Amino acid sequence: MDLEMLPALDHLDLVGGPVAKALADWPYADRVQVAAIEPDLADTAAMTEAYGLSLLDSANCVVVSGKRAGEERIAACLVRADTRADVNNLVKRTLDVRKASFHPMDRAVEETGMEYGGITPFGLPADWRLLLDERVTGIGRAIVGSGVRRSKLFLPGALLAELPGAEVLPDLAG
Template sequence: MRAPLGNFTDVRTAPEALDDLVAPVAEAVRHWRGPVPAEELVYVDTDPQVADTAAFVEHYGQELLETSANCVVVAAKRGQTRTHAACVVLSHTRVDVNGVVRKQLGARRVSFAATDFAVGESGMEYGGITPVGLPGDWPLLVDAAVTELPYVLVGSGRRRGKLLVPGKAFLGLPQAVVLEGLGISAS
Protein backbone atom coordinates (compact mmCIF):
# COMPACT_ATOMS: atom_id res chain seq x y z
CA MET A 1 0.00 0.00 0.00
CA ARG A 2 1.18 3.53 -0.76
CA ALA A 3 0.41 6.48 1.50
CA PRO A 4 -1.71 9.28 0.00
CA LEU A 5 0.88 11.76 1.37
CA GLY A 6 4.55 11.63 2.24
CA ASN A 7 7.32 9.10 1.79
CA PHE A 8 6.48 6.37 4.29
CA THR A 9 7.62 2.76 4.01
CA ASP A 10 5.32 1.06 6.56
CA VAL A 11 1.78 1.92 5.44
CA ARG A 12 -1.42 0.10 6.45
CA THR A 13 -5.09 0.86 6.78
CA ALA A 14 -5.92 1.83 10.37
CA PRO A 15 -8.04 -1.33 10.84
CA GLU A 16 -4.94 -3.37 9.91
CA ALA A 17 -2.82 -1.47 12.47
CA LEU A 18 -4.99 -1.84 15.60
CA ASP A 19 -2.10 -3.43 17.54
CA ASP A 20 0.01 -0.31 16.92
CA LEU A 21 -2.65 2.08 18.24
CA VAL A 22 -3.38 2.99 21.85
CA ALA A 23 -6.60 1.52 23.23
CA PRO A 24 -8.96 4.51 22.75
CA VAL A 25 -7.79 5.06 19.15
CA ALA A 26 -8.02 1.35 18.30
CA GLU A 27 -11.51 1.27 19.80
CA ALA A 28 -12.59 4.30 17.74
CA VAL A 29 -11.28 2.67 14.56
CA ARG A 30 -12.94 -0.66 15.45
CA HIS A 31 -16.32 1.08 15.86
CA TRP A 32 -15.85 3.71 13.15
CA ARG A 33 -19.06 5.33 11.94
CA GLY A 34 -17.67 8.32 10.06
CA PRO A 35 -18.53 9.74 6.64
CA VAL A 36 -15.74 7.67 5.03
CA PRO A 37 -14.99 3.96 5.50
CA ALA A 38 -12.47 3.08 8.24
CA GLU A 39 -10.21 1.61 5.54
CA GLU A 40 -9.61 5.16 4.27
CA LEU A 41 -7.88 5.99 7.56
CA VAL A 42 -4.22 5.16 6.99
CA TYR A 43 -1.60 4.34 9.62
CA VAL A 44 2.04 5.14 8.83
CA ASP A 45 4.92 4.11 11.04
CA THR A 46 7.26 6.99 11.84
CA ASP A 47 10.55 7.37 13.67
CA PRO A 48 10.04 9.29 16.94
CA GLN A 49 13.64 10.56 16.60
CA VAL A 50 12.49 12.82 13.74
CA ALA A 51 9.29 14.04 15.42
CA ASP A 52 10.33 17.72 15.32
CA THR A 53 8.42 19.36 12.46
CA ALA A 54 11.47 20.49 10.46
CA ALA A 55 13.18 17.09 10.71
CA PHE A 56 9.89 15.27 10.07
CA VAL A 57 9.10 17.05 6.81
CA GLU A 58 12.70 16.76 5.63
CA HIS A 59 12.59 13.02 6.27
CA TYR A 60 9.05 12.17 5.11
CA GLY A 61 8.18 14.88 2.56
CA GLN A 62 7.85 18.65 2.27
CA GLU A 63 4.13 18.48 1.36
CA LEU A 64 3.46 17.37 4.94
CA LEU A 65 4.19 20.89 6.16
CA GLU A 66 0.92 22.12 4.60
CA THR A 67 -1.14 18.97 5.29
CA SER A 68 -0.30 18.22 8.93
CA ALA A 69 -2.60 19.12 11.80
CA ASN A 70 -2.11 19.41 15.53
CA CYS A 71 -4.63 18.30 18.13
CA VAL A 72 -4.35 20.21 21.40
CA VAL A 73 -6.40 19.92 24.56
CA VAL A 74 -7.66 23.09 26.21
CA ALA A 75 -9.24 23.87 29.57
CA ALA A 76 -12.00 26.48 29.60
CA LYS A 77 -13.27 28.09 32.78
CA ARG A 78 -16.33 30.18 33.57
CA GLY A 79 -16.94 30.70 37.26
CA GLN A 80 -16.47 27.33 38.94
CA THR A 81 -17.27 25.38 35.77
CA ARG A 82 -14.35 23.83 33.92
CA THR A 83 -14.72 22.32 30.44
CA HIS A 84 -12.12 20.47 28.43
CA ALA A 85 -12.08 20.35 24.66
CA ALA A 86 -9.75 19.36 21.86
CA CYS A 87 -8.86 21.67 18.99
CA VAL A 88 -7.55 20.59 15.59
CA VAL A 89 -5.76 23.12 13.41
CA LEU A 90 -3.25 22.89 10.59
CA SER A 91 0.25 22.74 12.04
CA HIS A 92 1.40 25.94 10.31
CA THR A 93 -1.27 27.82 12.31
CA ARG A 94 -2.04 28.18 15.99
CA VAL A 95 -5.29 27.79 17.89
CA ASP A 96 -7.19 31.06 18.46
CA VAL A 97 -7.63 30.27 22.16
CA ASN A 98 -8.62 33.75 23.31
CA GLY A 99 -11.04 34.42 20.45
CA VAL A 100 -12.78 31.55 18.67
CA VAL A 101 -12.30 28.91 21.38
CA ARG A 102 -13.32 31.16 24.26
CA LYS A 103 -16.45 32.26 22.39
CA GLN A 104 -17.42 28.72 21.28
CA LEU A 105 -17.05 27.31 24.80
CA GLY A 106 -18.67 30.32 26.50
CA ALA A 107 -15.67 30.70 28.78
CA ARG A 108 -14.07 33.65 30.47
CA ARG A 109 -10.65 32.04 30.39
CA VAL A 110 -9.12 29.33 28.20
CA SER A 111 -5.66 27.82 28.50
CA PHE A 112 -3.88 24.75 27.26
CA ALA A 113 -4.66 21.80 29.51
CA ALA A 114 -1.94 20.42 31.75
CA THR A 115 0.03 17.67 30.04
CA ASP A 116 -0.70 15.16 32.82
CA PHE A 117 -4.43 15.79 32.45
CA ALA A 118 -4.43 15.61 28.62
CA VAL A 119 -2.43 12.37 28.61
CA GLY A 120 -4.28 10.78 31.52
CA GLU A 121 -7.79 11.57 30.31
CA SER A 122 -7.18 10.83 26.62
CA GLY A 123 -5.20 7.63 27.16
CA MET A 124 -2.73 8.89 24.56
CA GLU A 125 0.94 9.83 24.65
CA TYR A 126 2.12 13.42 24.83
CA GLY A 127 3.03 14.55 21.32
CA GLY A 128 0.72 11.98 19.74
CA ILE A 129 -2.76 13.11 20.81
CA THR A 130 -5.20 12.64 17.97
CA PRO A 131 -8.84 13.60 17.46
CA VAL A 132 -9.67 9.94 16.73
CA GLY A 133 -10.66 8.28 20.02
CA LEU A 134 -10.89 11.27 22.33
CA PRO A 135 -13.22 11.15 25.34
CA GLY A 136 -16.80 11.36 24.04
CA ASP A 137 -17.81 14.23 26.32
CA TRP A 138 -15.10 16.60 25.06
CA PRO A 139 -16.15 19.06 22.39
CA LEU A 140 -13.90 18.66 19.32
CA LEU A 141 -13.30 22.00 17.63
CA VAL A 142 -11.98 21.58 14.09
CA ASP A 143 -10.72 24.38 11.89
CA ALA A 144 -12.66 24.41 8.60
CA ALA A 145 -9.37 24.39 6.64
CA VAL A 146 -8.65 20.89 8.01
CA THR A 147 -11.88 19.48 6.59
CA GLU A 148 -11.16 20.86 3.13
CA LEU A 149 -7.97 18.85 2.51
CA PRO A 150 -8.04 15.46 0.77
CA TYR A 151 -5.86 13.98 3.55
CA VAL A 152 -4.47 15.35 6.81
CA LEU A 153 -1.60 13.94 8.86
CA VAL A 154 -2.44 13.76 12.60
CA GLY A 155 -1.13 11.88 15.58
CA SER A 156 -1.96 8.22 16.17
CA GLY A 157 -2.20 8.39 19.94
CA ARG A 158 1.49 7.49 20.27
CA ARG A 159 4.69 9.38 19.53
CA ARG A 160 5.54 6.65 17.04
CA GLY A 161 3.25 6.52 14.03
CA LYS A 162 0.73 8.89 12.48
CA LEU A 163 -2.69 8.69 10.90
CA LEU A 164 -3.55 10.04 7.47
CA VAL A 165 -7.21 10.98 7.66
CA PRO A 166 -9.44 12.31 4.85
CA GLY A 167 -10.36 15.90 5.74
CA LYS A 168 -14.08 15.19 5.47
CA ALA A 169 -13.74 12.40 8.07
CA PHE A 170 -13.31 15.04 10.79
CA LEU A 171 -16.95 16.05 10.21
CA GLY A 172 -18.13 12.70 11.59
CA LEU A 173 -16.02 12.51 14.73
CA PRO A 174 -17.97 12.58 18.03
CA GLN A 175 -18.70 16.09 19.32
CA ALA A 176 -17.06 17.70 16.23
CA VAL A 177 -17.84 21.34 15.55
CA VAL A 178 -16.26 22.88 12.46
CA LEU A 179 -15.26 26.51 12.93
CA GLU A 180 -13.93 29.12 10.51
CA GLY A 181 -10.84 30.92 11.83
CA LEU A 182 -10.00 28.45 14.61
CA GLY A 183 -6.46 28.24 13.23
CA ILE A 184 -4.78 31.61 12.87
CA SER A 185 -1.43 32.62 11.43
CA ALA A 186 1.44 31.42 13.59
CA SER A 187 3.56 34.48 12.85
Template structure:
Protein backbone atom coordinates in the same frame (compact mmCIF):
# COMPACT_ATOMS: atom_id res chain seq x y z
CA UNK B 1 2.29 8.30 0.45
CA UNK B 2 5.05 10.84 0.83
CA UNK B 3 7.85 9.03 2.69
CA UNK B 4 5.40 7.11 4.89
CA UNK B 5 4.69 3.40 4.61
CA UNK B 6 0.97 3.13 5.28
CA UNK B 7 -1.38 0.25 6.01
CA UNK B 8 -5.05 0.18 7.02
CA UNK B 9 -5.10 1.38 10.64
CA UNK B 10 -7.45 -1.34 11.84
CA UNK B 11 -4.89 -3.93 10.67
CA UNK B 12 -2.14 -2.29 12.75
CA UNK B 13 -3.43 -1.88 16.32
CA UNK B 14 0.22 -1.85 17.45
CA UNK B 15 0.46 1.62 15.85
CA UNK B 16 -2.55 2.98 17.77
CA UNK B 17 -3.10 4.04 21.37
CA UNK B 18 -5.87 1.94 22.93
CA UNK B 19 -8.46 4.78 22.90
CA UNK B 20 -7.71 5.41 19.21
CA UNK B 21 -8.21 1.74 18.31
CA UNK B 22 -11.49 1.83 20.25
CA UNK B 23 -12.50 5.07 18.47
CA UNK B 24 -12.10 3.40 15.09
CA UNK B 25 -14.55 0.64 16.03
CA UNK B 26 -17.96 1.43 14.62
CA UNK B 27 -16.81 4.72 13.05
CA UNK B 28 -17.92 4.55 9.42
CA UNK B 29 -14.91 6.41 7.88
CA UNK B 30 -12.46 4.07 9.71
CA UNK B 31 -11.95 2.07 6.52
CA UNK B 32 -10.17 5.09 5.00
CA UNK B 33 -7.79 5.60 7.92
CA UNK B 34 -4.20 4.51 7.29
CA UNK B 35 -1.45 4.11 9.87
CA UNK B 36 2.28 4.56 9.33
CA UNK B 37 5.15 3.80 11.70
CA UNK B 38 7.56 6.69 12.27
CA UNK B 39 10.67 7.30 14.31
CA UNK B 40 9.32 8.65 17.65
CA UNK B 41 12.13 11.21 17.66
CA UNK B 42 10.29 12.81 14.71
CA UNK B 43 6.80 12.79 16.27
CA UNK B 44 6.56 16.58 16.44
CA UNK B 45 4.88 17.92 13.31
CA UNK B 46 7.70 20.00 11.82
CA UNK B 47 10.28 17.26 12.38
CA UNK B 48 7.96 14.60 10.96
CA UNK B 49 7.20 16.70 7.90
CA UNK B 50 10.90 17.28 7.24
CA UNK B 51 11.92 13.66 7.85
CA UNK B 52 9.16 12.09 5.74
CA UNK B 53 8.65 14.72 3.02
CA UNK B 54 5.15 15.67 4.16
CA UNK B 55 4.03 19.19 3.19
CA UNK B 56 3.09 21.13 6.34
CA UNK B 57 -0.21 21.96 4.63
CA UNK B 58 -1.02 18.24 4.70
CA UNK B 59 -0.53 17.93 8.46
CA UNK B 60 -2.87 18.91 11.26
CA UNK B 61 -2.31 19.28 14.98
CA UNK B 62 -4.66 18.31 17.78
CA UNK B 63 -4.38 20.54 20.83
CA UNK B 64 -6.16 19.88 24.11
CA UNK B 65 -7.82 22.89 25.71
CA UNK B 66 -8.97 23.37 29.30
CA UNK B 67 -11.81 25.90 29.38
CA UNK B 68 -12.84 27.29 32.76
CA UNK B 69 -16.03 28.98 33.89
CA UNK B 70 -17.44 29.32 37.39
CA UNK B 71 -14.91 26.89 38.81
CA UNK B 72 -15.79 24.19 36.28
CA UNK B 73 -13.25 22.89 33.75
CA UNK B 74 -14.41 21.63 30.38
CA UNK B 75 -11.94 19.88 28.09
CA UNK B 76 -12.01 20.20 24.32
CA UNK B 77 -9.81 19.36 21.35
CA UNK B 78 -8.92 21.66 18.49
CA UNK B 79 -7.75 20.48 15.07
CA UNK B 80 -5.81 23.12 13.19
CA UNK B 81 -3.54 22.97 10.15
CA UNK B 82 0.16 22.63 10.99
CA UNK B 83 0.56 26.03 9.35
CA UNK B 84 -1.66 27.68 11.97
CA UNK B 85 -2.10 28.02 15.71
CA UNK B 86 -5.39 27.65 17.55
CA UNK B 87 -7.01 30.95 18.60
CA UNK B 88 -7.42 29.73 22.18
CA UNK B 89 -8.10 33.07 23.90
CA UNK B 90 -10.47 34.33 21.22
CA UNK B 91 -12.46 31.90 19.07
CA UNK B 92 -12.09 28.84 21.32
CA UNK B 93 -12.81 30.63 24.59
CA UNK B 94 -15.90 32.35 23.18
CA UNK B 95 -17.21 29.20 21.47
CA UNK B 96 -16.91 27.20 24.68
CA UNK B 97 -18.48 29.99 26.75
CA UNK B 98 -15.48 30.06 29.05
CA UNK B 99 -14.07 32.85 31.15
CA UNK B 100 -10.58 31.46 30.57
CA UNK B 101 -9.19 28.93 28.10
CA UNK B 102 -5.66 27.61 27.86
CA UNK B 103 -3.68 24.66 26.61
CA UNK B 104 -4.19 21.80 29.04
CA UNK B 105 -1.03 20.97 31.01
CA UNK B 106 0.85 18.05 29.44
CA UNK B 107 0.19 15.62 32.28
CA UNK B 108 -3.53 16.40 32.34
CA UNK B 109 -3.82 16.05 28.55
CA UNK B 110 -2.08 12.67 28.62
CA UNK B 111 -4.15 11.40 31.56
CA UNK B 112 -7.45 12.61 30.11
CA UNK B 113 -6.85 11.17 26.62
CA UNK B 114 -4.93 7.97 27.38
CA UNK B 115 -2.53 9.00 24.60
CA UNK B 116 1.12 9.97 24.45
CA UNK B 117 2.04 13.65 24.37
CA UNK B 118 3.05 14.49 20.82
CA UNK B 119 0.68 11.86 19.44
CA UNK B 120 -2.68 13.09 20.75
CA UNK B 121 -5.37 12.81 18.10
CA UNK B 122 -9.12 13.48 17.92
CA UNK B 123 -9.96 9.80 17.36
CA UNK B 124 -10.93 8.11 20.61
CA UNK B 125 -11.28 11.18 22.79
CA UNK B 126 -13.80 11.15 25.65
CA UNK B 127 -17.32 11.33 24.23
CA UNK B 128 -18.27 14.53 26.05
CA UNK B 129 -15.42 16.54 24.51
CA UNK B 130 -16.18 18.90 21.66
CA UNK B 131 -13.76 18.50 18.76
CA UNK B 132 -13.40 21.92 17.14
CA UNK B 133 -12.08 21.64 13.58
CA UNK B 134 -10.73 24.42 11.41
CA UNK B 135 -12.46 24.29 7.99
CA UNK B 136 -9.03 24.22 6.27
CA UNK B 137 -8.44 20.79 7.84
CA UNK B 138 -11.80 19.55 6.57
CA UNK B 139 -10.96 20.80 3.09
CA UNK B 140 -7.54 19.15 3.01
CA UNK B 141 -7.03 16.08 0.86
CA UNK B 142 -5.16 13.45 2.81
CA UNK B 143 -4.10 14.84 6.18
CA UNK B 144 -1.49 13.48 8.59
CA UNK B 145 -2.45 13.44 12.28
CA UNK B 146 -1.35 11.67 15.45
CA UNK B 147 -2.16 8.04 16.24
CA UNK B 148 -2.14 8.43 20.01
CA UNK B 149 1.46 7.18 20.01
CA UNK B 150 4.66 9.05 19.18
CA UNK B 151 5.78 6.10 17.05
CA UNK B 152 3.07 6.38 14.35
CA UNK B 153 0.91 8.76 12.35
CA UNK B 154 -2.51 8.41 10.77
CA UNK B 155 -3.41 9.50 7.24
CA UNK B 156 -7.04 10.11 6.31
CA UNK B 157 -9.20 12.45 4.23
CA UNK B 158 -9.50 15.73 6.11
CA UNK B 159 -13.27 15.76 5.56
CA UNK B 160 -13.60 12.59 7.63
CA UNK B 161 -12.60 14.53 10.75
CA UNK B 162 -15.93 16.33 10.45
CA UNK B 163 -17.62 12.96 11.03
CA UNK B 164 -16.06 12.44 14.46
CA UNK B 165 -18.35 12.39 17.50
CA UNK B 166 -18.53 15.94 18.85
CA UNK B 167 -16.92 17.48 15.73
CA UNK B 168 -17.81 21.10 15.05
CA UNK B 169 -16.35 23.12 12.17
CA UNK B 170 -15.32 26.53 13.53
CA UNK B 171 -14.40 29.33 11.14
CA UNK B 172 -11.35 31.30 12.29
CA UNK B 173 -10.17 28.57 14.67
CA UNK B 174 -6.71 28.45 13.15
CA UNK B 175 -4.64 31.61 12.87
CA UNK B 176 -1.96 31.29 10.17
CA UNK B 177 1.62 31.41 11.44
CA UNK B 178 4.42 33.08 9.55
Protein backbone atom coordinates in the same frame (compact mmCIF):
# COMPACT_ATOMS: atom_id res chain seq x y z
CA MET C 1 12.78 8.29 4.47
CA ASP C 2 9.75 6.48 3.10
CA LEU C 3 6.52 5.72 4.90
CA GLU C 4 4.70 2.42 4.50
CA MET C 5 0.97 3.15 4.46
CA LEU C 6 -1.09 0.36 5.97
CA PRO C 7 -4.85 -0.02 6.55
CA ALA C 8 -5.33 1.22 10.11
CA LEU C 9 -8.01 -1.37 10.93
CA ASP C 10 -5.56 -4.15 10.09
CA HIS C 11 -2.77 -2.60 12.18
CA LEU C 12 -4.42 -1.37 15.37
CA ASP C 13 -1.24 -2.42 17.20
CA LEU C 14 0.36 0.74 15.73
CA VAL C 15 -2.10 3.13 17.45
CA GLY C 16 -2.99 4.00 21.03
CA GLY C 17 -5.67 2.03 22.90
CA PRO C 18 -8.38 4.73 22.83
CA VAL C 19 -7.65 5.33 19.14
CA ALA C 20 -7.94 1.63 18.30
CA LYS C 21 -11.34 1.47 20.02
CA ALA C 22 -12.54 4.63 18.26
CA LEU C 23 -11.43 3.36 14.85
CA ALA C 24 -13.06 -0.02 15.42
CA ASP C 25 -16.39 1.75 16.04
CA TRP C 26 -16.12 4.42 13.30
CA PRO C 27 -17.95 3.76 10.01
CA TYR C 28 -15.26 5.49 7.92
CA ALA C 29 -12.26 3.72 9.44
CA ASP C 30 -11.69 1.68 6.29
CA ARG C 31 -10.45 4.93 4.70
CA VAL C 32 -7.81 5.52 7.39
CA GLN C 33 -4.21 4.45 6.92
CA VAL C 34 -1.43 4.28 9.50
CA ALA C 35 2.31 4.56 9.03
CA ALA C 36 5.04 3.86 11.55
CA ILE C 37 7.48 6.71 12.17
CA GLU C 38 10.52 7.22 14.35
CA PRO C 39 9.16 8.29 17.78
CA ASP C 40 11.68 11.11 18.05
CA LEU C 41 10.16 12.56 14.85
CA ALA C 42 6.60 12.80 16.26
CA ASP C 43 6.83 16.60 16.32
CA THR C 44 5.05 17.82 13.20
CA ALA C 45 7.88 19.97 11.87
CA ALA C 46 10.47 17.22 12.33
CA MET C 47 8.17 14.56 10.87
CA THR C 48 7.23 16.51 7.76
CA GLU C 49 10.85 17.39 7.04
CA ALA C 50 12.22 13.87 7.64
CA TYR C 51 9.56 12.14 5.54
CA GLY C 52 9.21 14.80 2.81
CA LEU C 53 5.62 15.72 3.70
CA SER C 54 3.92 19.12 3.63
CA LEU C 55 2.96 21.08 6.73
CA LEU C 56 -0.21 21.96 4.81
CA ASP C 57 -1.28 18.29 5.04
CA SER C 58 -0.64 17.97 8.77
CA ALA C 59 -3.14 18.82 11.47
CA ASN C 60 -2.21 19.39 15.10
CA CYS C 61 -4.53 18.54 17.96
CA VAL C 62 -4.21 20.83 20.98
CA VAL C 63 -6.20 20.49 24.19
CA VAL C 64 -7.62 23.68 25.69
CA SER C 65 -9.51 24.22 28.93
CA GLY C 66 -11.16 26.95 30.92
CA LYS C 67 -13.72 27.41 33.67
CA ARG C 68 -17.09 29.08 34.03
CA ALA C 69 -18.85 29.15 37.42
CA GLY C 70 -16.45 26.50 38.75
CA GLU C 71 -17.18 24.10 35.87
CA GLU C 72 -14.19 23.02 33.80
CA ARG C 73 -14.75 22.94 30.05
CA ILE C 74 -12.31 21.11 27.80
CA ALA C 75 -11.96 20.98 24.04
CA ALA C 76 -9.58 19.36 21.62
CA CYS C 77 -8.86 21.77 18.77
CA LEU C 78 -7.67 20.44 15.42
CA VAL C 79 -5.90 23.02 13.27
CA ARG C 80 -3.67 22.84 10.23
CA ALA C 81 -0.01 22.67 11.25
CA ASP C 82 0.86 25.96 9.57
CA THR C 83 -1.66 27.77 11.83
CA ARG C 84 -2.35 28.14 15.55
CA ALA C 85 -5.63 27.75 17.42
CA ASP C 86 -7.20 31.10 18.33
CA VAL C 87 -7.32 30.19 22.02
CA ASN C 88 -7.75 33.71 23.40
CA ASN C 89 -10.72 34.64 21.23
CA LEU C 90 -12.72 32.06 19.29
CA VAL C 91 -11.95 29.05 21.50
CA LYS C 92 -12.65 31.06 24.65
CA ARG C 93 -15.98 32.29 23.26
CA THR C 94 -16.95 28.85 21.96
CA LEU C 95 -16.28 27.24 25.34
CA ASP C 96 -17.97 30.20 27.05
CA VAL C 97 -15.19 30.57 29.62
CA ARG C 98 -13.53 33.63 31.12
CA LYS C 99 -10.04 32.47 30.18
CA ALA C 100 -8.95 29.59 27.97
CA SER C 101 -5.48 28.12 28.06
CA PHE C 102 -3.67 24.99 27.00
CA HIS C 103 -4.72 22.07 29.19
CA PRO C 104 -1.82 20.91 31.41
CA MET C 105 0.18 18.33 29.48
CA ASP C 106 0.23 15.74 32.25
CA ARG C 107 -3.56 15.93 32.58
CA ALA C 108 -4.09 15.80 28.80
CA VAL C 109 -1.97 12.64 28.60
CA GLU C 110 -3.69 11.02 31.59
CA GLU C 111 -7.24 11.94 30.57
CA THR C 112 -6.86 10.89 26.93
CA GLY C 113 -4.80 7.76 27.54
CA MET C 114 -2.55 8.98 24.71
CA GLU C 115 1.11 9.93 24.55
CA TYR C 116 2.27 13.54 24.45
CA GLY C 117 3.00 14.29 20.81
CA GLY C 118 0.45 11.72 19.67
CA ILE C 119 -2.84 13.20 20.90
CA THR C 120 -5.42 12.96 18.15
CA PRO C 121 -9.13 13.67 17.64
CA PHE C 122 -9.81 9.89 17.59
CA GLY C 123 -10.77 8.38 20.93
CA LEU C 124 -11.04 11.54 23.02
CA PRO C 125 -13.00 11.53 26.28
CA ALA C 126 -16.74 11.64 25.50
CA ASP C 127 -17.34 14.81 27.53
CA TRP C 128 -14.74 16.85 25.62
CA ARG C 129 -15.73 19.04 22.71
CA LEU C 130 -13.96 18.55 19.39
CA LEU C 131 -13.42 21.80 17.49
CA LEU C 132 -12.09 21.61 13.92
CA ASP C 133 -10.81 24.52 11.91
CA GLU C 134 -12.66 24.27 8.59
CA ARG C 135 -9.31 24.29 6.75
CA VAL C 136 -8.48 20.79 8.05
CA THR C 137 -11.57 19.42 6.33
CA GLY C 138 -10.16 20.65 3.01
CA ILE C 139 -6.92 18.69 3.27
CA GLY C 140 -6.83 15.95 0.63
CA ARG C 141 -4.87 13.50 2.78
CA ALA C 142 -4.70 14.79 6.34
CA ILE C 143 -1.99 13.61 8.72
CA VAL C 144 -2.96 13.41 12.40
CA GLY C 145 -1.64 11.74 15.52
CA SER C 146 -2.36 8.12 16.34
CA GLY C 147 -2.37 8.28 20.13
CA VAL C 148 1.29 7.22 20.23
CA ARG C 149 4.49 8.90 19.07
CA ARG C 150 5.57 6.01 16.84
CA SER C 151 2.97 6.40 14.09
CA LYS C 152 0.65 8.79 12.26
CA LEU C 153 -2.80 8.42 10.76
CA PHE C 154 -3.62 9.46 7.18
CA LEU C 155 -7.18 10.07 5.97
CA PRO C 156 -9.22 12.41 3.76
CA GLY C 157 -9.56 15.67 5.69
CA ALA C 158 -13.28 15.85 4.95
CA LEU C 159 -13.80 12.73 7.07
CA LEU C 160 -12.55 14.55 10.17
CA ALA C 161 -15.87 16.42 10.21
CA GLU C 162 -17.58 13.01 10.56
CA LEU C 163 -15.93 12.27 13.91
CA PRO C 164 -18.43 12.00 16.77
CA GLY C 165 -19.27 15.45 18.13
CA ALA C 166 -17.03 17.32 15.68
CA GLU C 167 -17.82 21.02 15.38
CA VAL C 168 -16.38 22.66 12.26
CA LEU C 169 -15.61 26.33 12.82
CA PRO C 170 -14.39 28.95 10.36
CA ASP C 171 -11.29 30.78 11.56
CA LEU C 172 -10.62 28.51 14.55
CA ALA C 173 -6.98 29.10 13.70
CA GLY C 174 -5.04 32.12 12.60
